[in-house]
Amino acid sequence: MQTQTSETLRRADPAPTPEWDAIIIGAGISGLFQLHCLRDRLGMNVRLFEMGTGVGGTWYWNRYPGARFDSESYSYAYSFSQELLDEWDWSEHFAGQPETERYLNHVADKFDLRRSISFASKVTACHYHDDSRSWVVRLEGGSWHTCRFLVTAVGPLSAPTLPKVPGQESFAGEAYHTGLWPKHPVTFEDKRVAVIGTGASGVQVITEIAKTAKTLTVFQRRPNWCKPLHNRPISKNEMKRLRAWYPEMFQLCEQTSAGFLHTPDGRRTFDLPPDEREAFWEKQYGTPGFSMWVGGFKDMMTDRAANDEVSKFVARKIRERVHDPKVADLLIPKDHGFGTRRVPQESGYYEVFNQPNVELVSILENPIRRITPTGLELADRDFAFDLIVYATGFDAITGSFERIDIRGASKAKLKEKWRAALETFLGVQIADFPNMFMCIGPHTALGNIPRSAEYNVLWITNLIQYMRQHGYTYVVPRPEAVEDWTSFVLKAGEGLLSNDVDSWMTGINQNVEGKQTRIIARYSGSAPAFRARANAVATEGYRQLEMC
Structure with missing residues (x-):
C-alpha cells in the first residue's frame, strides 16, 4: 500500500504481481457473499472496501424509522448455507431494518468475513492498467491498492440525492x-x-x-x-414450518x-x-x-x-x-x-x-x-x-458507479461511456473494462435482490475459477456480445407501460444533472430467461468473452 495524489495515481506503475487477487467494493448482500465465494471457495487473496463502519449495505445506511422489507423475510435470506438457514429465525414476515442488519452481521461473523473487510474506506477511483492487467483502486485519503479482478457490489440504490x-x-x-x-x-x-x-x-x-x-x-x-x-x-411453530418449506420456496423463487x-x-x-x-x-x-x-x-x-x-x-x-x-x-x-x-x-x-x-x-x-x-x-x-x-x-442503478472515477482500458471513462450509450454484457461486464465485474449492475435481473445477487455472485465466481484453471489473467466481453445482450434487454422492455413513465427504473432523476431523459436502465424480462442466457454463456465455454 502506498499513498499518492490523484495525479500520481494516473501515472502509477503497479507491480507486475498485484497486491490482491481481487478487490470487492461494498459490504452489502452481494459483497458479503462474493467475499465468501472468492476467499473461502476459491482460496483467493481478497480485500473488501466498505464506506460505512459496518456491514449491511442498504440495511446499514437506511436505518430511518419504519424501514423494513417489502418482500418476505425468508425469501430475502441467503440460500447458500443450510446451516445458516437452520439457525436463523425471522420474527416478522417483513422484517424491519434492525433485524435485517442483525442478520447480515450474523452472516459476517459466522463466516469470519470481517478480517477481510476494511471499513470506513471510501473508494474514489479505480483505474485499469493494460501493461500489468491489473486494477489500481484508490481510497479517500490517498492510499491505493492493486488487484487482478475488481468486483463492484455497490448496489442499485445506494447514491442518495x-x-x-x-x-x-x-x-x-x-x-x-x-x-x-x-x-x-x-x-x-x-x-x-x-x-x-x-x-x-x-x-x-x-x-x-x-x-x-x-x-x-x-x-x-x-x-x-x-x-x-x-x-x-x-411464531416459533410457523418459523418451523417455513424452514421445512425452504427448499420448495427457493425453487419457486427461481421459477417466478x-x-x-x-x-x-x-x-x-x-x-x-x-x-x-x-x-x-x-x-x-x-x-x-x-x-x-x-x-x-x-x-x-x-x-x-x-x-x-x-x-x-x-x-x-x-x-x-x-x-x-x-x-x-x-x-x-x-x-x-x-x-x-x-x-x-x-x-x-x-x-x-x-x-x-x-x-x-x-x-x-x-x-x-x-x-x-x-x-x-x-x-x-x-x-x-x-x-x-x-x-x-437515489441516483439509481448507475449513480453509485458514476460517483467513482472508473477508467478502463486506454483510460476509457465509464461515466462518459455510459453517457454515450448504456451497454453491458449480462449486466455483469462492460466492453473496454477488463477484469471488472458488476454484481447487480445495469441491465441485470433485479426483482428480489438477494435471489439475483446470489446468482450474479456465483456466475462471477465460476468465471474466475474457469480463468484460474486455464491460466488466464485477462477477460473482457467481445463487442458483438455486448451489442447482442443490449439488444436483448431493449427488446425485453418493448411494450411495457413502465418504460413510458418517468421513474428511477427508467433512469430519470430530476435532482441529477443530465438524467432527465428516459433510458432502459434495467433488464425487464423474466429472471428465468436471464439465467438461461447467462448459463448458456458458461456451458458453451464463454465464447462471448475474450480471454488470455
Missing part, C-alpha cells in the same frame, strides 16, 4: 436523508417535522413520524400507488418472473367479467407483500386499458381510506398507472392523512423555492420546522 433547492445548508434545525440516517436516536415528539418525498422510503418514514410529531407536513411532488403490506409476527413468491396470473384482465375481476383484486389487495404488483393479470403491464381498470380499483381504495376527498385526490397518481412505477407497501399510510397533526402539500405546480434557516419557502407560503427529512431517493 437531495432536491435541487437552494439554502439547504442554512437550515438551523435537524435535517436527515433517509438513505443516510444517523445511528444516534432521532425523536419527533413535540417537533414540527417536514418530509419531502413520497416514494417507498417516504411512505414508510411518514407513517412512523406521524405517530409522535407535533405537526407533520408532507411535501409531495408526484404521488405513488401504494398497497397494504399486511405484516405480522412469525422476478424472484419473488408471486408471479403474474396467466389470465388477461378482460377475460373475466367485472365482478370476478373485482373479487380477484380484492383478494390481492388483502394479500401480504407484492402480490398485487407482480402477481396481477398478465396484461396489466402491457395493456393500457387493462392497467386503467386496476388503477381505478386502487383509486377507489384510496378514497375509501382518506376522509377528505381533496386530499384523497392529491394522493391518487394522474401521470402513471398502477404498477408502472415501484409500488410502495404501506401499513396505515393513507390513514395518516386523516390525522389533525398531518398536512399534505402538493409541490408539483408550486415547488419549494428555497430552504430557509427556519424552514421552507414556497411561492405562496412560508413554513417553520424543527426537523426536515429528505425522502428524495
Whole structure:
C-alpha cells in the first residue's frame, strides 16, 4: 500500500504481481457473499472496501424509522448455507431494518468475513492498467491498492440525492436523508417535522413520524400507488414450518418472473367479467407483500386499458381510506398507472392523512423555492420546522458507479461511456473494462435482490475459477456480445407501460444533472430467461468473452 495524489495515481506503475487477487467494493448482500465465494471457495487473496463502519449495505445506511422489507423475510435470506438457514429465525414476515442488519452481521461473523473487510474506506477511483492487467483502486485519503479482478457490489440504490433547492445548508434545525440516517436516536415528539418525498422510503418514514410529531407536513411532488403490506409476527411453530418449506420456496423463487413468491396470473384482465375481476383484486389487495404488483393479470403491464381498470380499483381504495376527498385526490397518481412505477407497501399510510397533526402539500405546480434557516419557502407560503427529512431517493442503478472515477482500458471513462450509450454484457461486464465485474449492475435481473445477487455472485465466481484453471489473467466481453445482450434487454422492455413513465427504473432523476431523459436502465424480462442466457454463456465455454 502506498499513498499518492490523484495525479500520481494516473501515472502509477503497479507491480507486475498485484497486491490482491481481487478487490470487492461494498459490504452489502452481494459483497458479503462474493467475499465468501472468492476467499473461502476459491482460496483467493481478497480485500473488501466498505464506506460505512459496518456491514449491511442498504440495511446499514437506511436505518430511518419504519424501514423494513417489502418482500418476505425468508425469501430475502441467503440460500447458500443450510446451516445458516437452520439457525436463523425471522420474527416478522417483513422484517424491519434492525433485524435485517442483525442478520447480515450474523452472516459476517459466522463466516469470519470481517478480517477481510476494511471499513470506513471510501473508494474514489479505480483505474485499469493494460501493461500489468491489473486494477489500481484508490481510497479517500490517498492510499491505493492493486488487484487482478475488481468486483463492484455497490448496489442499485445506494447514491442518495437531495432536491435541487437552494439554502439547504442554512437550515438551523435537524435535517436527515433517509438513505443516510444517523445511528444516534432521532425523536419527533413535540417537533414540527417536514418530509419531502413520497416514494417507498417516504411512505414508510411518514407513517412512523406521524405517530409522535407535533405537526407533520408532507411535501409531495408526484404521488405513488401504494398497497397494504399486511405484516405480522412469525411464531416459533410457523418459523418451523417455513424452514421445512425452504427448499420448495427457493425453487419457486427461481421459477417466478422476478424472484419473488408471486408471479403474474396467466389470465388477461378482460377475460373475466367485472365482478370476478373485482373479487380477484380484492383478494390481492388483502394479500401480504407484492402480490398485487407482480402477481396481477398478465396484461396489466402491457395493456393500457387493462392497467386503467386496476388503477381505478386502487383509486377507489384510496378514497375509501382518506376522509377528505381533496386530499384523497392529491394522493391518487394522474401521470402513471398502477404498477408502472415501484409500488410502495404501506401499513396505515393513507390513514395518516386523516390525522389533525398531518398536512399534505402538493409541490408539483408550486415547488419549494428555497430552504430557509427556519424552514421552507414556497411561492405562496412560508413554513417553520424543527426537523426536515429528505425522502428524495437515489441516483439509481448507475449513480453509485458514476460517483467513482472508473477508467478502463486506454483510460476509457465509464461515466462518459455510459453517457454515450448504456451497454453491458449480462449486466455483469462492460466492453473496454477488463477484469471488472458488476454484481447487480445495469441491465441485470433485479426483482428480489438477494435471489439475483446470489446468482450474479456465483456466475462471477465460476468465471474466475474457469480463468484460474486455464491460466488466464485477462477477460473482457467481445463487442458483438455486448451489442447482442443490449439488444436483448431493449427488446425485453418493448411494450411495457413502465418504460413510458418517468421513474428511477427508467433512469430519470430530476435532482441529477443530465438524467432527465428516459433510458432502459434495467433488464425487464423474466429472471428465468436471464439465467438461461447467462448459463448458456458458461456451458458453451464463454465464447462471448475474450480471454488470455
